Amino acid sequence: MIKANNITKTFKNGPVETAVLKGITLEIKSGEFVAIMGKSGAGKSTLMYQMSLLDHPTTGSIVIDGIDATALDTNARTEFRLTKLGYIFQDYALLPELTALENIMVPLLMQGKSDEEAKSIAFESLKKIDLVHRADNLPSQMSGGEQQRVSIARAVAHDPKILFADEPTANLDNVSSQAVIDIFRSLHKQGQTIVMVTHEKEYTVHCDRIIHISDGQVVA
């Protein structure tokens, strides 16, 4: 599903160059639930940004679903992210002026679905995470755990090939974190490919594989 070939990422700040990823090669198979772990500054989030096409690697290539994603132009990458990838951010990243239902509808509308169709799919997604009663609530009217569940619903509503989650439980209490992980487990059981960056080992027990990153390299 994902093949990363010798990826490097170097940040330049004037004359100073900082190599964050130092030639990472890895493969994630379809349907796998993979956790990327490492210490703070190890490069785990940077690796996920490259694999999820939110950033360009300095060198190397990323092939997703048979397509060399690093060769795509900006518009094609945007389209690729819209149709094939789903994202869950650490701070939920819901649009504050949209209700839970409307937040989920956004990528669906961008895919060209009608209002009614998008609303229906979004409603079903809310049902799956047991948040139908929050459909008309704004993010500010929901708890952190509820917002993150809506964020998951938005990420999977359009049935992406791969779901990327960047420290999805970092801002949540134990109960909410467990609820999020339970949703991931459920999605995984249905065959969803999931790549999750985390530094909390207890939430990786249901993962198929853990990739450890240290100093910009895969160590295990």
Next chain:
Amino acid sequence: MSNFRTSLKLGIFLGVRQLKRANRSTTGLIIFIMTLTFLNLVVVSGILVGLIVGGNIANRSQYTGDVILTTPYGKNDITNSQDIIATLQANPHVTGYSERFIQGGTIEANYKTRTNFNDLPNQTSTQITGIDVGHEQDFSNISKYVTEGSFLDPTQSGYIVIGANLLERYSTFDTGTLLKGVYPGDTVKVTINGATQEFIVKGILKSKVGEVSLRAFITENDFLRVAGRPSLDANEISIKHDATVSDDQLKQTLVASGFSDDAKIQTATEAIPDFLNQIKLAFGVLGNMIGAIGIVVASITIFIVIFINAVTRKKYIGILKGIGVAPMAIQISYLLQSLFYAASGSILGTAILYGLLVPFFNAHPVNFPFSDGILVADPLGTFVRVIILLVVTLIAGYIPARMIIKKNTLDSILGR
């Protein structure tokens, strides 16, 4: 095309919700600013132009009418005046006319108490105007402008009505050649063509139209007698029509009747002195310049509003791009907001303009020395200004949105 349609649809979806759930006080303040900008754009130039237009309207109403016939160059009067009047009476579109007999003359007052003949006489030169009182009254309702005494009576003889600007107490300039201490009931000596006759001052006319307040009026019969005119050929014929024809059409009718050799035929617009048209043009330009400053201020306001909005939402813009929303959809959402502010300001401004300001200035014209200034806001000019405001606002909203959207997606998400 379908990509554009999708972006448009999502842009509207996002924009409408951002507006609906925005802080109402802030939205109200922005719309208030846009309303003031619109009014500044229309009202300032409208008042400046209205000074001249107000004067032109008064001129048309009290002096020229819609078409005016005057003595052509090289002649002493309008020949065949009676034929022209007969033609006017037969024309169903003519609603009124006034024929005037005009001759330069002098008016002297207080001559009975002048004991030292080395002193200058209390005298002024003016155009003595003989009128058919009934026709003039029907045409211009001239008696409305009598400020002291009363207007001429067609059945009486030996009375004169003097324009206020011929009297020293009404005028602020050129006091050396104006009449001093003349009031209704006083006797004055009127000299026309070397013939002199005493008249009793019946009233004083005060109008902002120079041809009214700088002339002295006597009845047609008195004029013909004193001036010794052998014919009934007038010097001025002012005509009003019923508006089912244009000024130019009426003029052409008179030209086609063969009167262009007898009289100089002009529409009211043509009869406006060229310098007044130049002033009108200059005031219009001045108003537009002031309006342009207003537009710049409004566009900067919108720029700042959208820029701050976009900067504070940079992270969310990054997230939208990250989850695959096309930049065009995000831009459209910001353009929609700009459009909403400008359209709301324009609609509110137009309602205030035509519902409040124009009726107010029509009822209470601005009292300027040379005219009663009204607010000129023709619908086409207003529409053009609305379009200008919308376009400028859209550009002012587009630029900051574009600046933020062009930033790297990940940098926006991470707030870098």
